[in-house]
Amino acid sequence: MPSDETPQPATEDAAAVEAGLVEESLVEEVSIDGMCGVY
Amino acid sequence: MATGGFDPGRRYRRAPEVAVRPEPFGALLYHFGTRRLSFLKTAALVRVVTTLEEHPDVHAALDAAGVTPAQRRSYLVALADLAASGTIETVGEAAGDAVGEAAGEAAGEGSP
Amino acid sequence: MKLTEHLTHGLAAPICLTWELTYACNLACVHCLSASGRRDPRELSTAECRAVVDELARMQVFYVNIGGGEPTARRDFWGLIDYAVAQRVGVKFSTNGLRITPDRARRLAGGDLVDVQISLDGATAEVNDAVRGPGSYHTALRAMRNLADAGCRQFKISIVVTRHNVSQLEELKALADGFGAQLRITRLRPSGRGVDSWDELHPTAEQQRELHRWLVAHGDVLTGDSFFHLGALGDPLPGLNLCGAGRVVCLIDPVGDVYACPFAIHSQFLAGNVRSPGGFAAVWRDSELFADLRRPRSRGACASCGQYDACRGGCMAAKFFTGLPLDGPDPECVRGLGEAALTAAGREALTAAGREALTAAGEAALTAGVDHSRRSGPVPVSIGTGRLRGSR
Numbered sequence: 001m002p003s004d005e006t007p008q009p010a011t012e013d014a015a016a017v018e019a020g021l022v023e024e025s026l027v028e029e030v031s032i033d034g035m036c037g038v039y
Numbered sequence: 040m041a042t043g044g045f046d047p048g049r050r051y052r053r054a055p056e057v058a059v060r061p062e063p064f065g066a067l068l069y070h071f072g073t074r075r076l077s078f079l080k081t082a083a084l085v086r087v088v089t090t091l092e093e094h095p096d097v098h099a100a101l102d103a104a105g106v107t108p109a110q111r112r113s114y115l116v117a118l119a120d121l122a123a124s125g126t127i128e129t130v131g132e133a134a135g136d137a138v139g140e141a142a143g144e145a146a147g148e149g150s151p
Numbered sequence: 152m153k154l155t156e157h158l159t160h161g162l163a164a165p166i167c168l169t170w171e172l173t174y175a176c177n178l179a180c181v182h183c184l185s186a187s188g189r190r191d192p193r194e195l196s197t198a199e200c201r202a203v204v205d206e207l208a209r210m211q212v213f214y215v216n217i218g219g220g221e222p223t224a225r226r227d228f229w230g231l232i233d234y235a236v237a238q239r240v241g242v243k244f245s246t247n248g249l250r251i252t253p254d255r256a257r258r259l260a261g262g263d264l265v266d267v268q269i270s271l272d273g274a275t276a277e278v279n280d281a282v283r284g285p286g287s288y289h290t291a292l293r294a295m296r297n298l299a300d301a302g303c304r305q306f307k308i309s310i311v312v313t314r315h316n317v318s319q320l321e322e323l324k325a326l327a328d329g330f331g332a333q334l335r336i337t338r339l340r341p342s343g344r345g346v347d348s349w350d351e352l353h354p355t356a357e358q359q360r361e362l363h364r365w366l367v368a369h370g371d372v373l374t375g376d377s378f379f380h381l382g383a384l385g386d387p388l389p390g391l392n393l394c395g396a397g398r399v400v401c402l403i404d405p406v407g408d409v410y411a412c413p414f415a416i417h418s419q420f421l422a423g424n425v426r427s428p429g430g431f432a433a434v435w436r437d438s439e440l441f442a443d444l445r446r447p448r449s450r451g452a453c454a455s456c457g458q459y460d461a462c463r464g465g466c467m468a469a470k471f472f473t474g475l476p477l478d479g480p481d482p483e484c485v486r487g488l489g490e491a492a493l494t495a496a497g498r499e500a501l502t503a504a505g506r507e508a509l510t511a512a513g514e515a516a517l518t519a520g521v522d523h524s525r526r527s528g529p530v531p532v533s534i535g536t537g538r539l540r541g542s543r
Contacts, residue, residue, distance in 0.1 A: 026117035028078040028154050029124065033335075033373045034390025036466075037169030037400055037413040039216040039243040039268045039307065056263065058239065060164070060211045064157050067166065069213040071241060071263045076166065076213075078154045 045119040047097035050130045053088055057126050061085060073125055083110075084117060091127060155391055161398040161445035164210035165435065167243075169218060169413045170403045172200070172228065174523035176220040178247055180272075180283045182311060182352060184414055185404075186343035187220035188525035193406045197227045199426070203403065204235045206431045214241030214264075218413070220405065220523075223250035236264045245270060245309060247287060248294025256294075256301035268307040268335065269294050274322035278315050282352075299330045307373065309335045312362060313352040320365055324372065335373035336366075341472040341482075342414040344524060349473075359485060360384060380465040383458035383485045393463055397422065397444035401435065409434045411444060414468035416521050451478025458486065465489070 032038055053059065056072040066085040068077045079085050086104040094100040097118060106114050121127045175190035176183075195203070207215060215235065222228055223246055232242045243266040251259075251267070259267055269291050273279030276288035298306045308327050310316065316323070320336075327334040341349035354362060363381040366372060366388055379392035396411035403409055407425040410416055422441050423434035435441065453459050465481020473482040473493060480488035 024113075025120065026080050026084050026113055027120050028080065030076045030078055030154055031390045032076060032166060032395065032399065034377050034379055034388060034392045035395045035400060036377050037216055037218075037402060038167060039169075039218065039245045039266070039309070039335075058211070058213055060213070062157070062162065067162075067213075069166075069241075074266070 045122040052092035172222040173220040175224040182345040184343040208238040217244040251294035256297040260301040260303040274319040340414040382461035397441040
């Protein structure tokens with residue numbers, strides 16, 4: 001068991017929610033190199 | 040996460056090569072040096088980034104921008120990312136100012 | 152909300168945009184998306200160009216992608232980019248290398264606001280010149296050497312992927328690496344003069360699969376002209392992989408016409424003109440065409456396809472200029488659904504609107520005054536000149 005500050009989630013749903021919360025960043029780096037006419 | 044080098048106890052500023060364009064959903068940022076585009080997702084984070092220089096350290100800037108204790112960690116993570124990408128920099132550490140940078144690091148880290 | 156959702160609905164100002172400065176060009180590439188060659192006498196004047204830059208600065212457009220034709224063919228080109236830089240509008244320009252002398256290269260090496268891209272369509276003169284004309288390989292390589300010698304960091308080499316250069320991707324990457332340059336590959340569209348050569352030049356289905364594998368393995372290669380339709384093959388490619396036309400980017404052409412994108416120079420995709428009251432800002436903000444592009448679109452014939460989220464239905468310009476309906480598969484749909492639509496049997500099944508677009512696009516594209524090709528004709532090549540429409 002990893003030693004965490006937060007307890008293990010009890011269900012799969014809770015784990016998914018927690019994963020989403022942990023991953024969400026207030027900054028998103030973007031590349032528009034996949035866009036037409038951008039040299 | 041890589042936070043080596045980001046010290047919220049220091050004074051920071053938006054790097055002068057970065058253009059900030061507010062949008063209804065936050066702001067778009069373009070760094071003319073790195074050519075990288077990024078997106079700030081909250082109005083509060085935009086406020087923090089644009090007012091950083093006015094405050095003695097990052098914590099004061101967060102307070103002034105109305106960031107709550109519960110939000111603090113995610114804001115610090117975001118600012119650490121912005122420091123790592125060169126979007127924000129410590130004041131007294133101008134881009135290309137190797138002397139200032141070295142002096143700052145020596146003072147902060149105590150190792151060459 | 153993720154940024155891609157915000158971008159799909161359109162921004163208050165473009166992030167950047169493409170600006171074709173002139174239709175004049177010293178070359179006559181067989182696939183030229185803007186059918187360039189002859190200068191249009193109605194070109195924006197220097198003062199009008201500066202007014203456009205002023206607007207872009209006010210709108211806080213971060214940078215402008217300047218092309219043409221050959222933009223350095225305009226005598227005021229260097230002054231205009233200085234003018235843009237002075238107002239903190241970055242410039243990335245695309246050139247065949249014509250005027251990139253050692254002196255110009257040294258001046259370009261200094262700054263962060265101006266970036267250069269050299270066009271090249273083959274790793275050898277044989278492959279390149281068949282498309283771009285005799286001597287064009289030499290001109291491009293000379294410009295690259297001048298840039299590299301001047302210490303110009305990270306200039307780009309831009310390749311239009313064709314049936315004949317897919318096998319040269321490794322050599323092209325090595326060429327770019329040798330110069331310390333970035334490789335950018337772009338998708339051939341049946342636009343401009345491309346409408347005539349597309350059948351013979353566009354990559355085969357097998358080559359598209361090869362290209363996708365190669366791009367996934369080389370994440371540092373830029374795909375500035377959007378291969379997002381290949382995302383349906385499996386691994387997504389880096390980048391936003393969405394069509395930004397009218398939402399994030401657009402085109403300003405040499406006479407001030409504003410189009411959704413550089414591959415869609417046709418009245419169907421004309422949003423307005425910068426010479427109208429309100430200038431470019433009013434066009435970006437108020438044009439009916441852009442409002443339509445910013446609205447959620449029907450998935451149409453692609454509704455039941457599981458790959459739609461990856462490919463987004465592909466490229467509207469590619470569909471339009473091959474006569475396919477805009478709410479159906481891309482002509483290069485990796486599942487082959489576009490190709491099926493282009494067969495004789497497929498054409499029987501086209502809607503009335505599709506049939507109309509089939510003939511209208513063919514006629515209008517080359518007679519609506521958007522063809523600036525030189526009268527002496529394109530560079531002689533061993534590629535057939537059968538028109539796309541009516542030849543099946």
